[in-house]
Amino acid sequence: MYLLLGSERALLLDTGTGHATLRPVVESLLDGQRLIVAHTHSHGDHVGGDGEFDEVVGKSAEDVATYFGIADWPNDVVQLDLGGRVLDIIPIPGHHASHIAVYDRTSKVLFSGDSLYPGRLYVFDWTAFRASMTRLAEFVAAGNPVEWILGAHIELTREPGRDFEMGADKHPDEHELELDAGVLSELAEVLEEAGPDPSRIESDHFIVYPVPAG
Ligand SMILES: [Zn+2]
Ligand SMILES: [Zn+2]
Numbered sequence: 001m002y003l004l005l006g007s008e009r010a011l012l013l014d015t016g017t018g019h020a021t022l023r024p025v026v027e028s029l030l031d032g033q034r035l036i037v038a039h040t041h042s043h044g045d046h047v048g049g050d051g052e053f054d055e056v057v058g059k060s061a062e063d064v065a066t067y068f069g070i071a072d073w074p075n076d077v078v079q080l081d082l083g084g085r086v087l088d089i090i091p092i093p094g095h096h097a098s099h100i101a102v103y104d105r106t107s108k109v110l111f112s113g114d115s116l117y118p119g120r121l122y123v124f125d126w127t128a129f130r131a132s133m134t135r136l137a138e139f140v141a142a143g144n145p146v147e148w149i150l151g152a153h154i155e156l157t158r159e160p161g162r163d164f165e166m167g168a169d170k171h172p173d174e175h176e177l178e179l180d181a182g183v184l185s186e187l188a189e190v191l192e193e194a195g196p197d198p199s200r201i202e203s204d205h206f207i208v209y210p211v212p213a214g
Contacts, residue, residue: 001013001014001015001016001022002014002111002150003026003029004082004085004087004102004104005029005030005031005033005082005085006033006081006082006083006084006085007033007082007083007084007085008033008034008082008083009033009034009035009036009080009081009082009083010029010030010033010034010035010036010082011036011038011080011082011087011102012026012035012036012037012038012053013038013039013040013102013111014039014040014046014047014113014152015037015039015046015047015048015049015050015052015053015056016045016046016048016049017044017045017048017049018048018049018050018051019048020049021052022049022052023049023052023053033082033083035053036057036080037050037053037055037056037057038056038057038064038067038100039057039059039064039098040099040100040101040102040111040112040113040114040115040152041095041096041098041099041100041113041114042059042060042096042098043096043114046113046114046152047059059098060097060098061073061074061091061093061097061098063098064091064098064100065091068080068089068100070089070091073091074091074092074093074128074131074132074135075091075135076091077089077090077091077139084106085104085105085106086105086106087102087103087104087105088102088103088105088139088144089101089102090102090103090135090136090139091132092112092115092132092133092135092136093125093128093129093132094115094123094124094125094126094128094129094130094131094132094133095113095114095115095121095122095123095124095129096114096124097125097128099113099114099115099132100113101113101115101136103139103144103146105144107147108145108146108147108148109146109147109148109149109150110136110140110146110148110149110150110181110184111150111151112136112149112150112151112152112184113151113152114151114152114153115129115132115133115136115151116133116149116151116179116183116184116187116206117151117152117153117154117155117177117179117206118151118154118155118156118174118175118176118177118179118205118206119151119153119154119155119156119163119175119206119207120155120163120166120206120207120209121187121206121207121208121209122209122211123198123208123209123210123211124211124213126196126197126198126210127196129191130191130192130194130196133184133187133188133191134188134191134192136184136188137184137185137187137188140181140184140185145181146180146181146184148178148179148180149178149179149180149181149183149184150177150178150179151177151179154171154174154175154176154177155207156174156175156205156206156207157171157173157174157175158173158174158175159173160204160205161202161203161204161207163207175205179205183203183205183206186203186205187203187206187208190203190208191208194208198210198212
């Protein structure tokens with residue numbers, strides 16, 4: 001979960017699994033800003049705390065497009081000004097139909113949710129995911145430099161390409177969370193090379209992990 005503070009508005013990106021009380025912590029960090037609660041995407045581990053908040057951006061791609069004013073989903077990139085801090089909202093379906101990435105022009109951090117992190121990148125819609133990662137890499141190349149990419153999970157160890165078992169309750173010597181922009185370029189390239197048929201791809205910093213339909 002990430003809380004981005006502007007002078008007038010604040011964006012809470014994801015509400016987690018719902019196993020911990022979130023709202024008092026968030027409110028203690030606000031200084032009069034109006035809170036917007038949105039998600040990178042609406043899998044259960046990202047929306048679990050929604051019930052604590054009065055108003056939350058909806059869970060479908062249509063809801064997300066409507067809230068942020070994205071006319072041509074998933075091709076348009078739109079801006080959200082928090083007050084002295086402009087975010088770019090970038091639709092990137094593939095892991096989930098409603099998935100967005102958020103680029104913070106101030107910190108040059110790209111929030112990538114479950115679409116890129118040091119772990120298994122579960123791809124539910126291969127065609128959409130390939131197109132999304134190409135568009136995201138193009139967005140960065142087109143004058144939006146990225147200092148760090150911050151995703152939502154860590155499933156890799158420090159040993160290149162080696163992951164923890166699914167459901168492991170301990171992660172000794174896990175990979176650091178932050179990834180540099182080169183990892184996004186690499187992901188877009190290997191997806192391009194892989195072609196139209198889903199395939200598992202292992203890299204030092206991620207594992208592309210297609211999930212069969214149904
Ligand atoms: Zn997810
Ligand atoms: Zn997740």
